[in-house]
Amino acid sequence: MMVILGVSTSACGEEPPDHYEAGQICEGLFSGPLEKTIESVLGAKSFDSNGKGGMQRAVDGLKKAYESGHNWAPGGTLCEISPQGIGTKSDSRIYFDMYMPRDLEDKYSSKKRYYLMGKRAAASPLGASIYYECVSPQFEGSKERPMRIYGSFVRAQASRENRPDYVDENMQIAHAASLAVAKKLQCENNGGLPEKPVLTPFVPPKS
Template identity: 35%
Template sequence: MRVGRMIFGAIVGLLLSACGGNGELEQRITAAQQCDGTLSSEASRALETLLGTKKFDAAPLGGVGRGAEQLTGDYAERKRSSLHPPVCRVGGADSTDRIDITFGLYADRELFGDVHPDGLHAYELGREAQSGRQKAYLFVRCVSPQLEGTQKRAARIRGVLDFGGATLPDTPATREANLTVLHSVTLAVVKKLDCENNAGLPEKPVFKPKP
């Protein structure tokens, strides 16, 4: 019985240590640790603003890498358009609000072009970008040695941020915060794919609204 208590105590101690001040769990509940740690400092601050918190649910790992692999598979299968489960789901620790970020391939006909959907505003970023209070879209083209055939036909990659429970007002600051987060994760994905010139994305986005 005494040996059993000792083993139990050791297990409890290990669990407390793992979740303590310097444990992995605590590190992963900061904004900077969301989305596999792909968020820039600007994107981390934007995420805190959007969800109104500095403490987040512990996030699962590996989603961004999985998303890049799915895009590779889609292109190899010659899919024109695809969409997968979120590579990144972020939620405040004391809230039911969630931000989902998903990726897939798109066909040129799926670009917004001259269409201006209600609640979305166009920006000069990537091939095309749209952002609003609850949604953001970022379209890019990728030429990569990892994607055979892209020298002739670039892979068309679409990132989508969905924040259905958004309560912030529809202002330029809100739109740009959504697009800042989406840009940061998209940049990480195109880097994993080794896209030439990071698929045309700058390291730090400068938001210029389209007329």
């Protein structure tokens, strides 16, 4: 009688790692020099999740928002960033929505730092946001009615003390995510976003 010996394999494949490095989270969005920025801002070197699938979720959400014809609509979360072993209260988040035209009429805040990128870019110790417009073949009619995109990085208060010197680092994170989404959506001129963030503060006019 012939006996066939084989090696059994799991139907589920290899188990996922129990942690991820900064360059692996958010689908590798911060791989390279920004790895140190993420570690500095969030006070961690390892994370519980890599945020797989978030880019497509954010892009699909923005397309659906544009097609709704509304002045405002939610887009989607690109990723949640969870420092390992700290708990969900320390999750930070990067998300995208379609903003209302009147949002750019809001008064400038003395608690934020502003930058000359997109339509408006602002950061504080707790996060950063960028407003920009996108003309793209992926948005039918966008030459006449550009897609209005709001990208935001929100830091969990529990992840690190809210020191003012984190402001520029927060903007670097928001810029990297917003630029990646602009490229994915084929926005003309990347929606007015530079390849590298312009971190020279913009002094807004007095109201």
